[in-house]
Amino acid sequence: MPPVAPVRRTAARMAALLVAMLTLGLVTAPVSPASATPPTGRLAAAPGDDDEGGTPALRAKLDAASKGWLEAKAALNRSVTRQKQLNERLVTIDAELTERNAKVGEIAEVAYRTGRMGTAAALLGSTSPEGFMDRAAALETVAAHEDRTLRELITTRDEAIRTRTALDGEVREQRKQVTVMAKRKEQAEQALEEANNRPSASSGSGSSGSGIRGTSTANAKPAKRNSDGSWPAESCSVNDPTPASGCITPRTLHALQQAKAAGFTRYVSCHRPSGSGEHPKGRACDFAAQKSGFGGVASGGDRTYGNNLAAYFVRNADPLAVLYVIWFKQIWLPSSGWKSYSGGNGDPSSDHTNHVHLSVY
Incomplete structure (x- = not known):
């Protein structure tokens, strides 16, 4: 087995020779396929273990403020989208409401003009069993139509109320998120002012x-x-x-x-x-x-x-x-x-x- 010392000296000489060849440009370092590697003679490593500047506390504040701002902005955008959808639905509901109000108005007008008689009177006015049955069926059809028309009107009115209430809720949500965004902005700027040793001129000025x-x-x-x-x-x-x-x-x-x-x-x-x-x-x-x-x-x-x-x-x-x-x-x-x-x-x-x-x- 050869002595250890000569082997170490040989390795040291080889390492020194390689460094010299790299410095003179006689050989080149391999290039990473994912990212270009800097040529020799300049620092190829990362700029430091903790190079983002400021203090850990400052970076934590900036991180929290920016995340909070982005989350509030996303929530605001979602609310604005829902508000747009609700407004479009409300336009449709209002059109349906106008149509159904008109139908109910027509029913009321006919009843007033003809002097709507009671069900018993209409049936007693029949001259034959067949006529009695015909009138009964006609009265049932009219009643069903009027009942459906009234129910549709009530349902549409209820939906309109719910939609307007939801719209009011979206407006409140948007005001809330705008307030959060302003607060997060102020937090970030105040943290930077403290780090830069500059007094805050006004809230959120930065x-x-x-x-x-x-x-x-x-x-x-x-x-x-x-x-x-x-x-x-x-x-x-x-x-x-x-x-x-x-x-x-x-x-x-x-x-x-x-x-x-x-x-x-x-x-x-x-x-x-x-x-x-x-x-x-x-x-x-x-x-x-x-x-x-x-x-x-x-x-x-x-x-x-x-x-x-x-x-x-x-x-x-x-x-x-x-x-x-x-x-x-x-x-x-x-x-x-x-x-x-x-x-x-x-x-x-x-x-x-x-x-x-x-x-x-």
Whole structure:
């Protein structure tokens, strides 16, 4: 058996030789089929275990506020849809009510004009058994028709009352959800103000960012929703196709695939096993701005790429269930738009100046 020390020295020399060859570009690292791997010489790993900026408490508040806002918005949309259906039904009911009121009015008018005689008088006026039976049958038919007409009128009136009551309930529901959305918006903006060490000027005012100007006009295919328009609960249940490996949620995978289909194919890292943000839950991805991975502060075409990617996620926030987007010291919230987002460690990763962070519901 050969000595152990020479074997170790040989392995060390081989490793050093390989690093030198990689540095000189004499060999290349294998490319992941799911996501482009950055060339050597730049950081190819994820930007950090906990790079979303701010504190765990801040991220928890933003997560709760954005989720609450999206849920209230979905409830509002459902109520608006029900209100539209009820209004359409009420138009039909009112038309039926007008027609049935007219029929009952005709019956009442005939009875008044002819001096409606009682059933006994009508039967006693018969001159033969056959006539008696004919009159009895005719009276039964008239009575049945009048009874049905009156019942239809009453039923239609009751339905109209129920429909109007349901409409009033939808209006109350919409006011409730609008109030919830406003409250969630205020919660998110106050959390950001506290994190940015800026006093709140007024309730829900927030600290506005300058906004991210991108030119992407691509439309994403919507992620799957429940039949009522809400988002189904999802766990970290599908394989992360990025070099980060691990797991992500089906909606996160959908957003990743849609971004790639729109032409945003630079390096991406999604799942991370540690940290307090969305990455360990499989609900977030970091999209590098530079072709070579997570490097320094993006500039020129790299910053344009980041601007366009951020604009793409904002444009498709509803179909992709976007909770928030972070890019270049700013955060986009569905309730508030772009806001200043400080609280990082001052480096390109925590300031999000080298990658776009996406969190989905």
